[in-house]
Amino acid sequence: MEMAKIGALPDGGCCRLALTDEDKAGRDLFLDWARQAGCKISVDSMGNIFANRAGRDDSLAPVVTGSHLDTQPHGGKFDGVYGVLAGLEVIRSLNDHGIVTEAPIEVTVWTNEEGSRFAPSMVGSGVFGGKFGLEEALAIEDSEGNTIGSELKRIGYAGDAPCGSRAFAAFFEAHIEQGPILEAEGKTIGVVTGAQAQRWLDVTLLGQDSHAGTTPMPMRKDAVFGLARIVVAIEDLASEFAPDAVCTVGEVAVSPNSRNTVAGCVDFTIDIRHPEEAPLGEMHRRVHAILEEVSDQYELGLNARDVATVPKINFDPGCMEAVREAALELGLPTRDILSGAGHDAMYIGNVAPVSMIFVP
Known part of the structure; x- marks a missing residue:
C-alpha cells in the first residue's frame, strides 16, 4: 500500500x-x-x-x-x-x-x-x-x-x-x-x-448581491434560488429517462458566500449520462431548456458551456x-x-x- x-x-x-x-x-x-x-x-x-x-x-x-x-x-x-x-x-x-x-x-x-x-x-x-x-x-x-x-x-x-x-x-x-x-x-x-455516453456542462448564474434583511423577496435576483429550481428539474429529468439515465450537479460555488447576503453568482457543473446516444441528446437539449427557463423566471444572467462530449x-x-x-x-x-x-x-x-x- x-x-x-x-x-x-x-x-x-x-x-x-x-x-x-x-x-x-x-x-x-x-x-x-x-x-x-x-x-x-x-x-x-x-x-x-x-x-x-x-x-x-x-x-x-x-x-x-x-x-x-x-x-x-x-x-x-x-x-x-x-x-x-x-x-x-x-x-x-x-x-x-x-x-x-x-x-x-x-x-x-x-x-x-x-x-x-x-x-x-x-x-x-x-x-x-x-x-x-x-x-x-x-x-x-x-x-x-x-x-x-x-x-x-x-x-x-x-x-x-x-x-x-x-x-x-x-x-x-x-x-x-x-x-x-x-x-x-x-x-x-x-x-x-x-x-x-456522457455530457458535461459548466454553468454560471448571475443575479445581484443584496442584503438578506432589507431586500423584499419579489425584488431579489437570487442565484441560489435559481440553482435550487434547476437541481430539482434535473433530478426530475433523470427520473423521466429512468432507469438508465443519471444526472449529477457535482460542484457548486456560491458568491459572495455570506450568511446574510443574497447570492449574486453561482457557478456549478452538470453531468448527464445514458447508455444510448439518442436519449442523451434529448436530455442534453432539455437541460439547456431548463437553464433558459429558470434564468428567465428569476431574471438571472446565464452562461452555459458544454465542456465535454463523450460518445x-x-x-x-x-x-x-x-x-x-x-x-x-x-x-x-x-x-x-x-x-x-x-x-x-x-x-x-x-x-x-x-x-x-x-x-x-
Whole structure:
C-alpha cells in the first residue's frame, strides 16, 4: 500500500490531483518500481508514461495495460491505481517465472484521467487517441490559471516523445467497478463491453448581491434560488429517462458566500449520462431548456458551456473474448457489464483494439 500513502486522507482515501506534487510523487514511485522490474521508460509530450518490457520480437507492437494515478479530491486508493499496479504485477510475475513473451508488454500511466483539477477528463489518453489536439490540451487551465503544459514542466513530466506516436497491438485496462453489481452478484470479473455516453456542462448564474434583511423577496435576483429550481428539474429529468439515465450537479460555488447576503453568482457543473446516444441528446437539449427557463423566471444572467462530449463506446469483441477465456481458464466467475464511468480505454479505442476488466 505504498502508493496509497501518497496523498493519504484520514478516512482512508487519497488526494493526488493531476500534476500536483502528490501526483509527481506517485509517478516517481511507479518509475522506481518499473525500472526495478527491468522496464524501459518513455514519457510523451502529454506526460503519459510507458514502461516497456522487451519481448522476443521487439519489432512487434506491444500488448498494453495500465490506467491512471491521479485521483479525485477525496478519491479511493484503488481507483486507477489498481490498473497500473496490476500491470506492473504482470511484468513482475513474468520475470519471476522467466517467461519471455513474443511481443513486448507495456504498462501505461495516463495523464489527468479524473478531470477534477483540469477539465475535461481523460485528457492524456484523449490526445493519444486523437480526441484532443496537443496544444489545446496543454493550454487547459485549472481554477488558479495554471495550465497542463506549465504544470507538466514544473513536475518534470513534459516528455519528448510525440503523443500518439506509439502503436498498440491491444490495450486492456483493469479497473475497480466503482459500483455494486459485481459484488452483489458474486462475480469476480466484469467483462466490460463498452461505456455509456456522457455530457458535461459548466454553468454560471448571475443575479445581484443584496442584503438578506432589507431586500423584499419579489425584488431579489437570487442565484441560489435559481440553482435550487434547476437541481430539482434535473433530478426530475433523470427520473423521466429512468432507469438508465443519471444526472449529477457535482460542484457548486456560491458568491459572495455570506450568511446574510443574497447570492449574486453561482457557478456549478452538470453531468448527464445514458447508455444510448439518442436519449442523451434529448436530455442534453432539455437541460439547456431548463437553464433558459429558470434564468428567465428569476431574471438571472446565464452562461452555459458544454465542456465535454463523450460518445457511447463499444469495445473490441476479440479483446472481450480474450478476457472471458482467461477468466474461464482460471475458474473466475464473470458477467458482461457496461461501464457507467469514463475511462482512458474509451479514447485508446480510437487507435487500438480495447477492452476493460472490472473487479469488485
